[in-house]
Amino acid sequence: MTLNMGPQHPSTHGVLRVALELDGENVVACKPIIGYLHTGMEKQAEYKTYTQSIPQTDRMDYLAPLSNNLALCLSAEKLLGIRVPERVQAIRVLLTELTRISAHCVWLGTHAIDIGALTVFWYCFREREKVLSIYDMVCGARMTASYFRVGGLAMDIPDGFLARCEKFVDEMPKHVNEYEALLTKNPIWIARTRDVAPLSAADAVAWGVTGPSLRGSGVNWDLRKRDPYSGYETYDFDVPVGSRGDAYDRFQVRVAEMRQSTRIAKQAIRRIREMGEKGEYRLRDFKYVLPPKEEVKTSMEALIHHFKIVAHGFFPPVGEAYVPIEAPKGELGFYFVSDGTARPWRMKIRSPSFVNLQSLPVMVEGKLVADVIAAIGSIDIVLGEIDR
Amino acid sequence: MSLAPHGIEERLRERFPDVPFEHQQGEAVRDFTLYLPAGALVEVCTFLRDDAALAFEMLSWMGGVDYLPRVPRFECVYNLLSLQHASRVTLKVRVSEEQPRVPSVVTVWPTANWHERETYDFYGITFDGHPDLTRILLPEDWVGWPLRKDSPLGYEEVAFTHNTPGRLKPSPALKKLAPKKVRYRAQ
Numbered sequence: 001m002t003l004n005m006g007p008q009h010p011s012t013h014g015v016l017r018v019a020l021e022l023d024g025e026n027v028v029a030c031k032p033i034i035g036y037l038h039t040g041m042e043k044q045a046e047y048k049t050y051t052q053s054i055p056q057t058d059r060m061d062y063l064a065p066l067s068n069n070l071a072l073c074l075s076a077e078k079l080l081g082i083r084v085p086e087r088v089q090a091i092r093v094l095l096t097e098l099t100r101i102s103a104h105c106v107w108l109g110t111h112a113i114d115i116g117a118l119t120v121f122w123y124c125f126r127e128r129e130k131v132l133s134i135y136d137m138v139c140g141a142r143m144t145a146s147y148f149r150v151g152g153l154a155m156d157i158p159d160g161f162l163a164r165c166e167k168f169v170d171e172m173p174k175h176v177n178e179y180e181a182l183l184t185k186n187p188i189w190i191a192r193t194r195d196v197a198p199l200s201a202a203d204a205v206a207w208g209v210t211g212p213s214l215r216g217s218g219v220n221w222d223l224r225k226r227d228p229y230s231g232y233e234t235y236d237f238d239v240p241v242g243s244r245g246d247a248y249d250r251f252q253v254r255v256a257e258m259r260q261s262t263r264i265a266k267q268a269i270r271r272i273r274e275m276g277e278k279g280e281y282r283l284r285d286f287k288y289v290l291p292p293k294e295e296v297k298t299s300m301e302a303l304i305h306h307f308k309i310v311a312h313g314f315f316p317p318v319g320e321a322y323v324p325i326e327a328p329k330g331e332l333g334f335y336f337v338s339d340g341t342a343r344p345w346r347m348k349i350r351s352p353s354f355v356n357l358q359s360l361p362v363m364v365e366g367k368l369v370a371d372v373i374a375a376i377g378s379i380d381i382v383l384g385e386i387d388r
Numbered sequence: 389m390s391l392a393p394h395g396i397e398e399r400l401r402e403r404f405p406d407v408p409f410e411h412q413q414g415e416a417v418r419d420f421t422l423y424l425p426a427g428a429l430v431e432v433c434t435f436l437r438d439d440a441a442l443a444f445e446m447l448s449w450m451g452g453v454d455y456l457p458r459v460p461r462f463e464c465v466y467n468l469l470s471l472q473h474a475s476r477v478t479l480k481v482r483v484s485e486e487q488p489r490v491p492s493v494v495t496v497w498p499t500a501n502w503h504e505r506e507t508y509d510f511y512g513i514t515f516d517g518h519p520d521l522t523r524i525l526l527p528e529d530w531v532g533w534p535l536r537k538d539s540p541l542g543y544e545e546v547a548f549t550h551n552t553p554g555r556l557k558p559s560p561a562l563k564k565l566a567p568k569k570v571r572y573r574a575q
Binding site: 034035038040042043044047078079081205206207208219221226227316317318319320321322324331333335337338345346348350354355358387388 | 414415416417418419421445446447448449451453454455465467471474476478497498499501502503510523524525526527534535541
């Protein structure tokens with residue numbers, strides 16, 4: 001029998017369609033069908049300046065907008081050959097780690113709902129809401145943040161921002177304990193996830209799986225450690241790794257990652273405090289970055305720079321660059337080809353969900369149909385990023 | 389220990405003396421990039437994956453680029469990742485407009501499957517040996533290759549009387565939607 005799961009199935013996390021060939025309860029073949037959310041972001045980027053593409057990226061993995069912003073900005077900065085100030089790096093690290101916590105919260109809540117544990121969802125969304133309020137505080141938007149800019153940030157952090165982040169980060173481990181109290185030793189949860197949707201380390205590597213799914217399979221690979229960006233090499237944190245590569249291991253890796261993220265965020269807060277609650281939030285190179293508004297009002301040169309950047313954008317040299325980052329879901333990167341104009345000649349998005357979803361047939365073929373839901377949930381996909 | 393990028397190039401030249409590898413030069417080419425002919429692609433990729441000193445066991449991504457009006461017009465870009473050595477290398481293959489064909493690397497890295505489908509979908513480049521080369525992100529019945537530079541950004545023109553030949557009056561369907569005359573009590 002052929003069963004068509006989706007694209008409007010609630011547990012497919014958006015508009016994923018999975019064509020399942022069944023023999024009784026067993027899955028014989030599985031084929032994910034995607035593209036229902038395709039908006040042609042790569043094509044559109046060729047008609048926009050680099051900065052204009054930043055709001056587009058918020059709509060990719062809409063659960064982790066700032067990770068997407070960061071990946072685009074880092075690639076553009078590499079293309080330009082510029083380096084942002086340390087204070088900016090620390091703010092970026094703080095916010096992307098909070099993003100990771102919030103993305104994992106949504107993942108845990110929805111994954112648990114898929115499998116039938118309704119309670120966890122309300123706990124997770126409570127904390128996610130706090131991160132969204134932090135976004136709101138820093139840039140005025142809850143979900144589509146667009147806060148990072150090539151060469152820095154859109155604006156400086158507001159008063160009381162660090163205190164608020166600190167309060168959240170201090171409380172968070174306690175909340176993670178609550179999630180764990182509900183799930184980690186829960187016999188139903190273990191029965192639904194232990195040895196379900198297994199993925200061996202060799203398969204994970206061959207299928208290009210990255211992020212928590214790869215680490216759940218026992219491969220110690222985290223770009224923050226192995227190919228650091230934004231100064232991650234100076235932070236103290238551990239990389240949680242699973243052993244059996246099943247849905248339960250992926251759950252444990254993500255929960256442990258939330259704890260590690262709070263550790264990193266704490267260190268970042270301390271550093272930002274040391275460098276000043278107010279300070280430089282952009283590179284002072286006005287060929288690429290908007291000058292501060294106060295200077296625009298008084299200095300002729302700043303006014304010209306402002307006008308040039310707003311009207312034309314910046315002009316990277318002819319060449320290409322790719323910087324991968326460890327987004328909540330895996331390796332995310334933008335490959336830019338520049339022809340020397342203000343618009344990228346080509347922007348290729350390497351999105352983790354797109355690649356990770358390919359491993360779904362490996363996980364579910366030959367297994368029971370009821371576990372397909374658990375498998376999809378455990379990969380942690382966002383269709384906005386898959387279809388782009 | 390990771391090999392320096394030039395070590396990778398030397399090792400490849402040593403193993404494949406007949407293949408004309410070409411190191412990409414450029415002001416802002418920020419990553420180590422090698423051009424190679426399409427014919428040698430699968431062989432070189434298999435070597436890069438299996439050689440212990442290189443061990444590029446993962447294909448991070450692959451994609452196409454259209455360089456219209458340059459000849460040859462297209463390029464396929466392969467970003468290889470070695471987890472053991474934490475190193476990356478970018479391979480490029482030039483593809484002509486008349487014969488947009490590249491051998492598929494699905495046999496080397498199964499993950500290439502969807503990437504190659506996406507490149508086919510966007511650029512119309514055919515991958516020989518691909519098990520299921522169909523459109524992936526666009527609808528099956530889509531005509532054209534949207535990411536080619538001669539493909540417009542695209543929008544559907546709104547039908548007005550002036551741009552719709554043969555339509556002088558609003559269509560009957562539109563008439564139905566016209567606002568009704570409303571009578572107010574005060575009148």
